[in-house]
Amino acid sequence: MIRATDRGPAVTAVCRDPAGNARGRAGAAEGAVRVRRVTIRDVAAEAGVSLATVDRVLNDRKGVSAATISRVRAAVDHLDFRRDAFAASLATSREHRFLFVLPESGRNSFMANLDREVQAAAGRLADQRIRIRRVPYHEFNDADLCRVLDGISAEECMGVAVVAVDTPSVREAINTLVGRGVGVVTLVSDVTPSRRLDCIGINNMSAGRVAASLIGRFLGGRAGKIATVAGSLVLFDHADRLHGFNQTMAREFPQLLILPVIEGRDDSAATRPLVAGLLAQHPDLVGIYSMGAGNRGIIEALEASGRQRDVVVVAHELTAHSRRALIAGTFDAVIHQEAADEVENAVRALKAFADGQVGYVPPRVRIDIFVRDNLP
Amino acid sequence: MIRATDRGPAVTAVCRDPAGNARGRAGAAEGAVRVRRVTIRDVAAEAGVSLATVDRVLNDRKGVSAATISRVRAAVDHLDFRRDAFAASLATSREHRFLFVLPESGRNSFMANLDREVQAAAGRLADQRIRIRRVPYHEFNDADLCRVLDGISAEECMGVAVVAVDTPSVREAINTLVGRGVGVVTLVSDVTPSRRLDCIGINNMSAGRVAASLIGRFLGGRAGKIATVAGSLVLFDHADRLHGFNQTMAREFPQLLILPVIEGRDDSAATRPLVAGLLAQHPDLVGIYSMGAGNRGIIEALEASGRQRDVVVVAHELTAHSRRALIAGTFDAVIHQEAADEVENAVRALKAFADGQVGYVPPRVRIDIFVRDNLP
DNA sequence: CGGATCATGAGGTACGTAAATCATCAATTC
DNA sequence: GAATTGATGATTTACGTACCTCATGATCCG
Incomplete structure (x- = not known):
């Protein structure tokens, strides 16, 4: 047998199956090549120091x-x-043990999907020694959320x-929680001046x-009123969207009047009558921006009104309902965030923190825009 | 010392640094926990068979x-x-050794960026035993591309x-090449009925x-002529875009007349006079769809014409030029593909093939749509 | 000048799987 | 009934890094 110290220089020693016959694994292409890598031994030899x-x-x-x-560093660079x-x-x-704290996803298909993606990630990452647990809390209920957060110890998990x-x-x-040494990222919606590591979301x-x-341009100069529908402005993300929306509307489309925002609590049943009311009250309603979940209520109200x-409608999150509405022409565009990406980025950020990497910057989560013609 | 055979059951044995004091690494959070995992030994014991x-x-x-x-499988499941x-x-x-074959990216900033992303991926993946090399060929030159491809051996690389x-x-x-046992994916642009594993692109x-x-809706009912500018229809991706474009235009916006496609060879200098000519020739030109690179030529011709x-313009690929044009209002939307994602997906697909995974389906590459208001 | 601290070397073990070799024992085949 | 084949066990080595212990000489400090 060849011992480590006897081995030739790293660069040359490339060998395949000595007998030349395929090993194992039925019919597969079996691509990879055995290689002698540069190891710390090589570095030690090059720098003239010990492995230790x-x-x-x-x-x-x-x-x-x-x-x-600096001698060792030089050897590292050189080799x-x-x-x-x-x-x-x-x-x-x-x-690595992480916790995902999500609102109970009873009726909200975005949250349900997010939860599924967390589960999927947990399965995928299990073989990389990343253990992910999920904990729900009552939607919109900050007391319950606090109860959950306060119950988290640094022993059981190192990132939330x-x-x-x-x-x-x-x-x-x-x-x-951060004070107790647990890394925290906010997901989807931020919590403003908090000590969280990052906000992972669009x-x-x-x-x-x-x-x-999009609403402004799709209306092509038509004037009228625009309705804005949020889930709840307790959610920072909805508040932010509204802010951006109003800003651009005011600057670029002064002929459009924005109606006061209504809050449907991300619930179709609650949203539907609100939207129906707006439609009845404003015959000159020409656009709707739906910031939250509960799209089904909007779709039903609109289609009932004929x-x-x-009415040009831009909504958030591609779900079965919004997809159907897009195809039917009830919705004109859907702005979407890919839950899988958010989960992945969150895990990476938490892992970077747990590993003590300073200055890790998670990649931005991209905004998907769907119209009828680019549905996946 | 505790020997493997002496260890207690996997479930209970969770231990931290015995002395309780922090080890090494300056100031970091030091999150992770030492854990006794379930190993093949446990499986062997459970199934009553040997490790072998x-x-x-x-x-x-x-x-x-x-x-x-089935006894072993049961033990695996159970534990x-x-x-x-x-x-x-x-x-x-x-x-794993992979080769990326890209056209020389002299004037084409999309290709230059793609090349940079390949380099970046090579650096990132080096510690995961993935070695990526890049080989250029003369743009649009199929003979040169064939020369490169023919020179690839299964020994030096297992995926292209x-x-x-x-x-x-x-x-x-x-x-x-596929016949020689090398996995091949096409990147960005496909080669139709070939034996490549996949096409990684939008x-x-x-x-x-x-x-x-977008062009149709942004025009809001205005009639007129639409110009289409491709790099070259030898590129399958441009041909495909044109096809999709014509299809939707014909179906949804019959009032718009599509002019015959012009080919600018992804080169600004070549594209500019062509577009200038179209503008001069067609006073009722209301839209341009730019499928390829060479956007600068379009921008210059348009701005020179005043x-x-x-004219509503939709172009491809977010670059310094197209970004400026978007902000200036010369371009109305930019359709973008994220090069980093494509490189990552390509590597994954090639790795899956090299590892003999059958039926690996790479995730779709998403289409980014940028308007002035969502530039990153 | 004796003890303390520092820089380094030497040598090990652990991590969990892959994969090879050799030895059994039983069943099958001719 | 001997030879072959198949199923399995037992045992080892390798992979490359992390990290621990102990030893040794040098330097420093009062």
Whole structure:
């Protein structure tokens, strides 16, 4: 057998199955190649130090002189050594435990979908030693959310992603949680000046602006009134969308009058009569911006009124209902955020924090815009 | 020291740093927890077989009776055993080698960006034993592309991602490459009935349809002529976009007349006079759909004509130029594909093939739509 | 000058899976 | 009944990093 110390230089030693015959795995292409990598031994040899010293340098442990550190660093650069992520993860037998705190997703299909994506991620990441649990709380209920957050200990979990309502008590609960050493990211909707690491979600101002722009342009100069429907302005994301919407509307489409926002609590049954009322009250209603869930209520009210062709509607989140409405022409555009991306980004941010990476910046979550012609 | 065989049951043994004091790493949160995982030993014990047999079952090796297989499978399910991805990767000291074949990206900023993303991915994935090399070929030159493809051996690389022109000789070259056991995905633009594993790119028909829909709706009923500008119809993606565009235009906006497509070879200098000519020739030109690169030529021609406000323009790919045009109002919408996503998906698809995973379906690449109000 | 601290070396074990080798024992085949 | 084949066990080595312990010489400090 060839021992580590006897092995030739890393660059040349590339070998395949010695006998040349395919190993195992029925019929598969079997692509990969066995390779001798550059290891810390090579670095140690190059720098003229021991393995222990290389290890100390690589892991920023103390007890190494500045001169030696730079010798090792130089060797690392010279050999283009990269620590093997697999070996490193194996050696530090750690597990990352995260908690996703979401509102109970009874009637809200966006939240239900988000919850599904969290589950899916949990399954996918199990083999990478990431354990994800989910905890629900009563929708819009900040006291219940605080109860959940206060019950989280740093022992049971090192990171929390939360879809939060934006209230002072929730802010406080998040801050104390962070104080206990738990990393927190807000998901979808932010909690303003809190000590959370990041907010993982779309830029909601931007979403609101696009909605305004699309409604304005689709109306092509027609004047009239615009209705705005939110789930609840306790949700920071809805408030943000409204802000962006109003801003662009005021600047670019002064001929359109924005009606006061109505709150449907993300519930179709509650939303429907509200929208029906608006339609009846304002014969010159030409557009609707739906910021939250409860789209089915809007669709039903519109279609009952028979004015679905005359009213331009931009809504949020692609679901079975909004998709149907888009195809039918009741909705004109749907602004969407991909739940899977948000979950993935949240996990990455929490993991970066748990691993002590400073200055990790999660990638932005993209805003999807769907019209009838680009439905997936 | 505790030996493997002496260890207690997996469920209970959770331990932290015995002394209770923080180890190493300056100031970091140090989240992760040491955990005793369920291993193949546990599975072996549960199933009453040896490690070797468990290994045979897990890796689909032969030499195990059906009864034993199901006993092992049952134990795996019962204990919820998941093979540790890190340990597995470490044990099979393999390296994945992929090749990205892109056109030389002299003047085309989309391709230049794609190339940058490939480089970035190569850096990111180096610690995961994925080695990515890049090879350029002369833009639009199928002979040169074939030369490159023909020179690839299964030894040096097990997967190729190629931004290809759609010609019979290229198709042939791809097919023989696949015949040699190399996995091939087409990137951005497809090569039609070839034996490539997948095409990693946006749905270009869909992109064309959206472009038509946006131009039509932004024009709000105005009639007139629409210009279509492609890089070259040798590129399958441009051809596809045009197809989708024409289809939706014909069906939904019959008042708009589509002019014959012009080909600017993805080059601003070549495109500019062509567009200027169209503008001069057609005073009733109301819209432009730009399918390829060379947007700068379009912008310059439009702004020189002074008609940039009257002509609705939808273009592809967000670059410095198209972004400026969007902000200035010269462009009305930009359809974008995120190069980073495409590279990532391509690598995943190639890796899945190299690992012999059958039926891997790469996630779709999303179409980004930008207007002035949602620029990132 | 004796003890303390620092820089480094030497050598190990652990992590969990892959995969190879060799040895059994039983069933099947001729 | 001997030879072959199949199923299984037992045992090892390798993968590359993390991290611990102990030893050693040097330097520093009062």
